[in-house]
Amino acid sequence: MKAGSYVVGIDVGSSATKGxxxxxGQLLSVFMLPTGTDLNAxxxxxxxxxxxxxxxTENDLSYTVSTGYGRAQVKVSDRTITEITCHGRxxxxxxxxxxxxxxxxxxxSKVIRLDEDGMVxxxxxxxxxxxxxxxxxEVMAERLGTSLLDFxxxxxxxxxxxxxSSTCTVFAESEVISLLSKGMEPSxxxxxxxxxxxxxxxxxxHRVGVIPDVVMTGGVSKNRGVRLSLEKKLSQKVIxxxxxxxAGAYGAAIIGHELVMRRQQH
Amino acid sequence: MIPGGIKARKSHYKIAGETRRIKIMxxxxxxxxxxxxxxxxxxxxxxxxxxxxxxxxxxxxxxxxRHAYLKQKPCIFTSAFVPNELIYGLGGVPFLPEAxxxxxxxxxxxxxxxxxxxxxxxxxxxxxxxxxGVGASVLEFAPKPAAVVVSSHLCDGGKRSLFQISxxxxxxxxxxxxxxxxxxxxxxxxxxxxxxxxxxxEQEVPGLSGKYMDEAFADSNAxxxxxxxLCKLRTNAxxxxxxxxxxxxxxxxxxxxxxxxxxxxxxxxxDHAEDVIQSGDYPVPNEQFRLAWLNLRPxxxxxxxxxxxxxxxxxxxxxxxxxxxxxxLDSGDPYISLAKKIMANPGxxxxxxxxxxxxxITRGFSIDGVVQFAQWGCRQYNxxxxxLSDYLRKKGIPFLNLDGDGVDIRNSGEAQSLTRLGAFRExxxxxxxxxxx
Numbered sequence: 001m002k003a004g005s006y007v008v009g010i011d012v013g014s015s016a017t018k019g020x021x022x023x024x025g026q027l028l029s030v031f032m033l034p035t036g037t038d039l040n041a042x043x044x045x046x047x048x049x050x051x052x053x054x055x056x057t058e059n060d061l062s063y064t065v066s067t068g069y070g071r072a073q074v075k076v077s078d079r080t081i082t083e084i085t086c087h088g089r090x091x092x093x094x095x096x097x098x099x100x101x102x103x104x105x106x107x108x109s110k111v112i113r114l115d116e117d118g119m120v121x122x123x124x125x126x127x128x129x130x131x132x133x134x135x136x137x138e139v140m141a142e143r144l145g146t147s148l149l150d151f152x153x154x155x156x157x158x159x160x161x162x163x164x165s166s167t168c169t170v171f172a173e174s175e176v177i178s179l180l181s182k183g184m185e186p187s188x189x190x191x192x193x194x195x196x197x198x199x200x201x202x203x204x205x206h207r208v209g210v211i212p213d214v215v216m217t218g219g220v221s222k223n224r225g226v227r228l229s230l231e232k233k234l235s236q237k238v239i240x241x242x243x244x245x246x247a248g249a250y251g252a253a254i255i256g257h258e259l260v261m262r263r264q265q266h
Numbered sequence: 267m268i269p270g271g272i273k274a275r276k277s278h279y280k281i282a283g284e285t286r287r288i289k290i291m292x293x294x295x296x297x298x299x300x301x302x303x304x305x306x307x308x309x310x311x312x313x314x315x316x317x318x319x320x321x322x323x324x325x326x327x328x329x330x331x332r333h334a335y336l337k338q339k340p341c342i343f344t345s346a347f348v349p350n351e352l353i354y355g356l357g358g359v360p361f362l363p364e365a366x367x368x369x370x371x372x373x374x375x376x377x378x379x380x381x382x383x384x385x386x387x388x389x390x391x392x393x394x395x396x397x398x399g400v401g402a403s404v405l406e407f408a409p410k411p412a413a414v415v416v417s418s419h420l421c422d423g424g425k426r427s428l429f430q431i432s433x434x435x436x437x438x439x440x441x442x443x444x445x446x447x448x449x450x451x452x453x454x455x456x457x458x459x460x461x462x463x464x465x466x467x468e469q470e471v472p473g474l475s476g477k478y479m480d481e482a483f484a485d486s487n488a489x490x491x492x493x494x495x496l497c498k499l500r501t502n503a504x505x506x507x508x509x510x511x512x513x514x515x516x517x518x519x520x521x522x523x524x525x526x527x528x529x530x531x532x533x534x535x536x537d538h539a540e541d542v543i544q545s546g547d548y549p550v551p552n553e554q555f556r557l558a559w560l561n562l563r564p565x566x567x568x569x570x571x572x573x574x575x576x577x578x579x580x581x582x583x584x585x586x587x588x589x590x591x592x593x594x595l596d597s598g599d600p601y602i603s604l605a606k607k608i609m610a611n612p613g614x615x616x617x618x619x620x621x622x623x624x625x626x627i628t629r630g631f632s633i634d635g636v637v638q639f640a641q642w643g644c645r646q647y648n649x650x651x652x653x654l655s656d657y658l659r660k661k662g663i664p665f666l667n668l669d670g671d672g673v674d675i676r677n678s679g680e681a682q683s684l685t686r687l688g689a690f691r692e693x694x695x696x697x698x699x700x701x702x703x
Contacts, residue, residue: 069681084689108682119696125686
C-alpha cells in the first residue's frame with residue numbers, strides 16, 4: 001500500500017452505482033455495479049470492491065463523498081454533494097476545456113454550464129418524469145429487441161429518421177409498436193428515438209447557453225446514437241470522455257480530495 | 267354581476283372524492299360546539315406559552331371560519347388579489363378558495379378536493395390552487411358563499427373557477443375589470459366598479475352594510491404600519507423569522523387586510539422579530555446564504571424547507587408575495603383608495619414593475635440568490651421565467667426556476683427538488699469562494 005491520502009467518490013444513481021478511488025488526487029481505480037434496492041449496501045459493496053483492488057481497508061480511507069439520487073443513504077459518507085456539482089467537476093477533470101455538460105442518467109437529465117474555473121455557473125434539470133432518459137431508451141431497446149450498444153450502428157444505417165412525437169415512455173412505446181407494424185425499419189425508429197431525446201435536451205441546452213466544449217456524461221453518454229443526434233442538432237462536436245459514466249463519482253472524489261487538502265492546510 | 271351562465275351539474279354527475287373523512291369534517295365544521303371547542307383549544311395553547319403571533323393568526327382565521335361556517339356573517343368568496351377591506355367593511359367575512367387550498371394541502375386534505383374537481387371535467391392543467399378550491403366548494407367542505415367577487419388582474423384561472431363556484435351555489439358573481447395601465451381615468455373607472463359592487467352586495471346579500479368601512483380601513487392601515495416595521499426587521503442578517511413559515515403566512519397577507527385581528531397579529535410578529543434579534547436566537551443560526559422566494563410554496567412538503575433551512579443553512583430572507591406595495595388607505599375616498607391598492611400590485615401591468623420590486627427585494631434584503639417556485643399551471647409567473655432569468659443574470663444574481671406544485675403532490679418530485687435546491691446552494695458557495703479569491 002502506497003502512503004498518501006485515499007479518497008472515494010461514490011455516485012448512487014437510479015440504474016448504476018459508480019465508485020472512484022483517488023490517491024493524492026490521482027485516479028487509482030473505478031468500479032461500477034447495478035444499483036439494487038438497498039442503496040447503502042450497494043454503495044458499501046462498491047467501496048469494498050475499490051478497496052480490495054488496491055489491497056486497502058476502510059481504515060485507509062481519508063474521506064468519502066457521496067452523490068447521486070441515493071447520496072443521503074450512504075452511511076459511510078463524510079459529505080454529500082449533489083450530482084450537478086459533481087458531474088460539473090468530473091467533466092472538467094476528464095475534458096479540461098468543458099464548458100457545457102449534458103448528463104443523462106437513468107431517470108433524469110441535466111444540463112450544466114461551467115464557468116472558466118470549472119465551477120457550476122448555471123444548470124437546468126428535466127421535469128419530474130423519466131421522458132427522454134436512460135430508462136426510456138432501455139424500454140425502447142427492449143421493445144425493438146435490440147441492444148443499446150447497437151444504437152450507434154443502427155443510427156448510421158438509417159436513411160431517414162422515423163418521426164417519434166413523444167418522449168413519454170408509455171406513449172413512445174405505443175408509437176414504436178405502431179411504426180413496427182407499419183413495416184418501418186428498426187434503424188429508422190432508433191434514429192427517430194435518438195432525435196426525440198436530443199430535441200428534448202436542446203431546449204434545456206439553449207436555456208443555459210451553448211459553451212464549447214460540449215461534454216456528455218452519465219450512462220446515456222455511452223449511447224452513440226443519442227450522441228450523434230445531439231451533434232447534428234447542436235451543429236457541435238460532443239465529447240464523450242472514457243470515464244463519462246463515472247464523471248459524477250470522479251467529481252465527488254476530486255471534491256473530497258480538495259476537502260482533505262484544505263483540512264490538512266488548516 | 268353576471269346573470270345566468272352555465273349551471274354547474276349538481277344532480278347529474280356523482281362527485282368523486284367524497285370520502286368518509288370529508289363527510290366527517292364537513293359535518294363538524296358546521297357544528298357550533300366545534301367552534302366553541304376550537305376557542306378553548308386556542309386559549310389553552312396561549313396559556314401553555316404558544317408564540318403570540320401564532321395564536322393571533324389562528325384566532326384571526328378561527329374567527330372568520332366561525333362566522334362563515336355558522337353563517338353568523340355573510341361569507342363572500344374572493345379571488346386572491348381582491349382587497350378584502352371591501353368585504354370586512356361591508357360586515358362580511360371573506361373566504362379565498364385558492365388560499366384555503368394551501369391549508370387543505372398542509373393538512374393533507376387536498377387529494378379529495380382535486381379528485382372532486384377533476385370528476386367535474388376540470389383539466390389537471392388548471393392551477394391546483396383553483397382546482398382544490400373548486401373541489402372543496404363542490405364537496406361543500408368549504409362554507410357556502412353568499413356572493414363571489416373576483417378581480418380580472420394577474421390570475422386568469424381564478425375568475426373562471428370562482429364563476430363556476432358561484433354557479434354551483436347559485437349566488438351573485440361580480441368581476442372587477444382591472445385596467446392594464448394606471449391613470450386617473452383608469453383609477454376612476456375601477457373605483458366606480460368597486461362602489462357599484464359594494465352597493466349591489468348591500469342590496470343582494472342580507473346582512474351586508476357599508477357602515478363598517480371606516481373601521482376596516484383603520485384596521486388595515488394599523489396592520490400596515492406594524493407590517494412595515496416587521497419588513498424592516500427582516501432585513502437583518504441572520505433572518506429573524508423562518509422564511510418557510512413566512513411563506514405559510516402569505517395566506518394571511520392575501521386574506522385578512524381589514525380584519526380586526528390583523529393589527530394584533532402583525533404587532534405580535536414584529537415584537538417576536540425584535541425579541542429574536544435582541545436575544546440572537548435566530549431560526550437559522552448559521553445562516554450562510556439569503557434567498558428571495560418568488561411565487562408560493564409547496565404546502566404539503568415540510569421536508570424541502572427543513573433541508574434548505576436546517577441542513578443547507580440557507581434562509582428565505584423575503585418573499586415576493588410579502589412585499590408591501592400599496593399606500594395607506596383613505597377612508598374619505600374608499601373606492602378610489604381600494605382601486606389604487608389593486609392597481610399598485612407589481613404583478614400587474616408591464617413586467618418592468620415586477621422586476622423593479624424584485625430588484626428592491628434583492629438589494630434591501632441582501633439577497634444572494636433568487637428562487638422562483640414555478641407553480642404548475644401558473645401562467646403569469648412561469649411565462650416570465652426567461653425575462654426574470656436574464657434580468658437577474660445581468661445583475662449577477664443566481665436564479666433557480668424550481669418546478670413544482672403547491673397543492674397537488676402528484677406534480678412534484680421531491681427528490682428532484684431537493685437536488686435542485688442543494689445544487690443551487692453549492693453554486694452560491696462556489697461563487698462566494700471564487701469572489702473571496
